[in-house]
Amino acid sequence: MHPDTPTEGVALTELNRYQGVDLRARQADMKVRMDKAGLPYGERTHTYNSRLAQELSKWADTQKNGELLHYAIYEAYFVDRKNIGQKNILLDLVESNGLSYENAKVVLEQRSFKASVDEDWRKSHALGITGVPTFIAGEYSLIGAQEYETLAQLIEYATTDAAKNDRV
Numbered sequence: 001m002h003p004d005t006p007t008e009g010v011a012l013t014e015l016n017r018y019q020g021v022d023l024r025a026r027q028a029d030m031k032v033r034m035d036k037a038g039l040p041y042g043e044r045t046h047t048y049n050s051r052l053a054q055e056l057s058k059w060a061d062t063q064k065n066g067e068l069l070h071y072a073i074y075e076a077y078f079v080d081r082k083n084i085g086q087k088n089i090l091l092d093l094v095e096s097n098g099l100s101y102e103n104a105k106v107v108l109e110q111r112s113f114k115a116s117v118d119e120d121w122r123k124s125h126a127l128g129i130t131g132v133p134t135f136i137a138g139e140y141s142l143i144g145a146q147e148y149e150t151l152a153q154l155i156e157y158a159t160t161d162a163a164k165n166d167r168v
Contacts, residue, residue, distance in 0.1 A: 002049075007085045009048040033145055034078075042079040049085040050077070051117070056090050056104060058113035068097040 012018050027043050034041035053073050060066030072093040076082040094104040135142045138158030
């Protein structure tokens, strides 16, 4: 969502949204949420440009067992603190998950799925999405990782609000 992030990444402490924020406390809160959801989570220090990872993920969607790459990229970024903006890291993930290294390399070199990701970004911006994950229900949205109960409340509120508007 932030294409201006340099390939080498940016320290979280340098980002405006983290200025004056107790980063360790936020990460501890996120760790609790991830543990509750049964997902691994590491203490990140940097954010990286995920554009190539998004393009490669689009390609993976066209491959048998491609969903394995989605989880591998998540784990590389959020658990292992790897720079998913680097082609060699992405290609290692492809290979370790049984997908074609050569085909993935071509996809990254030719930017074969760039237009598809561009379209996703256009749709996201049109919806006002500025971060991931974003959850949308009706005319309402929540940005950031949320607990199940919070998502259920969003859906209930949106459907109740929609029902009220239908009666008018």
